[in-house]
Amino acid sequence: MTKSEAVSWFRIHEMFRFESFHMYGIIGTAVVLGAIIIAAMKRFKVKTLRDTMVGYMPMQLHVPRHLLAGSIFGLGWALMGACPGPMFVMLGQGFGIFALVILSATLGTFAYGVVKDHLPH
Amino acid sequence: MAIVTLFASPLEWISQPWHWSISGVAIAGILFLMTWMGRSFGVSTAFRNFCTMAGAGKKYDFFDINLKDENWRLAFVLGAVLGGFIGAHLLTSPEAVAISSETITHLKENFGISYPQGGGFLPTEIFNYSNPKGVILTIIGGFLVGFGARYGRGCTSGHAITGLSHLQLPSLLTVIGFFIGGLLMTWVIMPLIF
Numbered sequence: 279m280t281k282s283e284a285v286s287w288f289r290i291h292e293m294f295r296f297e298s299f300h301m302y303g304i305i306g307t308a309v310v311l312g313a314i315i316i317a318a319m320k321r322f323k324v325k326t327l328r329d330t331m332v333g334y335m336p337m338q339l340h341v342p343r344h345l346l347a348g349s350i351f352g353l354g355w356a357l358m359g360a361c362p363g364p365m366f367v368m369l370g371q372g373f374g375i376f377a378l379v380i381l382s383a384t385l386g387t388f389a390y391g392v393v394k395d396h397l398p399h
Numbered sequence: 400m401a402i403v404t405l406f407a408s409p410l411e412w413i414s415q416p417w418h419w420s421i422s423g424v425a426i427a428g429i430l431f432l433m434t435w436m437g438r439s440f441g442v443s444t445a446f447r448n449f450c451t452m453a454g455a456g457k458k459y460d461f462f463d464i465n466l467k468d469e470n471w472r473l474a475f476v477l478g479a480v481l482g483g484f485i486g487a488h489l490l491t492s493p494e495a496v497a498i499s500s501e502t503i504t505h506l507k508e509n510f511g512i513s514y515p516q517g518g519g520f521l522p523t524e525i526f527n528y529s530n531p532k533g534v535i536l537t538i539i540g541g542f543l544v545g546f547g548a549r550y551g552r553g554c555t556s557g558h559a560i561t562g563l564s565h566l567q568l569p570s571l572l573t574v575i576g577f578f579i580g581g582l583l584m585t586w587v588i589m590p591l592i593f
Contacts, residue, residue, distance in 0.1 A: 297498075312426075312563070313566065348574065350547030363479060388462075388545075
């Protein structure tokens with residue numbers, strides 16, 4: 279992630295401004311290859327190391343929830359220029375401020391756990 | 400001397416910024432390994448685990464989870480920290496991230512952010528502990544990511560990578576949400592606060 283610059287705040291800003299193909303290239307390659315890999319694993323009934331079949335725990339469709347939750351996440355993603363994985367990478371790179379980002383994200387997660395019964399699901 | 404050359408050139412090659420397709424293949428590789436391990440690849444659940452570790456499970460059922468099943472995820476985020484350290488300090492790129500000239504001009508003219516800074520990884524003039532505004536934005540940004548990820552039951556890795564690879568409609572809608580929020584922040588809110 280560091281070497282491909284996917285953890286750069288500037289790369290994320292550039293992506294949301296549609297001024298470079300870089301991030302779309304990374305995500306696009308990952309998803310197309312990922313879909314092929316998952317389809318192949320299902321098709322050939324590959325057993326996992328935990329002796330289960332390849333699957334995805336389905337999520338009940340609830341359009342407002344997906345869009346609302348996604349938007350809240352997106353606001354933070356664009357502001358910090360990092361989603362959860364890169365937060366840890368950036369901390370490792372030596373950007374100490376990301377210790378605070380991770381702490382705040384944990385607090386945000388905690389806040390969700392507290393108020394979740396009052397949100398549309 | 401010959402040995403030094405042998406080691407120096409691959410190191411020099413690996414220290415250059417990598418093409419986006421390499422990263423895309425690497426992420427798909429991670430997805431494959433995690434799936435093969437019988438796990439569902441997603442990073443943001445680590446924040447939920449931190450809450451559990453801090454004792455939130457005693458009061459809230461949502462955090463009452465068995466951490467033994469989550470060891471792989473905690474190992475993954477520790478690995479991410481280690482990877483960031485190696486990438487930045489042992490395989491340092493010779494130049495700052497080559498973002499587009501349009502973005503550089505926009506940052507300079509509209510936000511007063513000069514480029515490069517933070518090695519091209521972070522506007523460190525804003526995001527540092529001695530800038531109160533940066534600290535407040537950091538707390539807000541982190542909070543939104545943590546809250547949104549849990550409400551949406553997943554972040555970029557869980558939905559944009561894993562969910563889309565499984566062709567899940569809820570994941571596609573969540574990713575559209577990521578962009579609604581991201582575009583709103585980038586085009587509307589940032590020009591007001593930067």
